[in-house]
Amino acid sequence: MDPAFTVTVVPVDDAVLVTPAGPMDDSSGPELRRALDLLGQSATVVVDLGAVPFMDLAGLHFLLDLRSHCEDRGGALHTHAWQRQPRRLIASTAEVRLTAEPGTLRDRLRNRVALSRLLAQALADPEDDGSGTGPGAH
Secondary structure: OOOOOEEEEEEEOOEEEEEEEOOEOHHHHHHHHHHHHOOOOOOEEEEEOOEOOOEOHHHHHHHHHHHHHHHHOOOOEEEEOOOHHHHHHHHHHHOOOHHHOOOOHHHHHHHHHHHHHHHHHHHHOOOOOOOOOOOOOO
16 A cells, blocks of 8 residues: 555545545555445545546546446446546546457446546546646645
8 A cells, every 4th residue: 555645535415525645556456445445325426636646547447436336326426626647547548449448338338438427527627737726725
């Protein structure tokens, strides 16, 4: 586990706020799995990515797992405060051809739709300009 990475999971009304802080990479895997375990039956999850300067496929898989968790319970995943590099990762991943994804056609289409939704949220979220006053400022 990367000591520079933390994730908090806090119930807020009928939703759960998930706040990762630090790079979401392979070393953050144990903390990300712990966060998934803490969601319980909550159908709506809000993820504050303001303190995530870097994300690799481990972070992307975490977001897709969150989306599946919410979808399975009839809820929704909401993300905000995307930083520059994670936003680029999502945009790049959304361009991957469907034929490169494993699984059934239905699974591939679901993943493609999920990536499109994450990309739309990332692009709709004002980018942190590094001034300390943007969406990533705490």
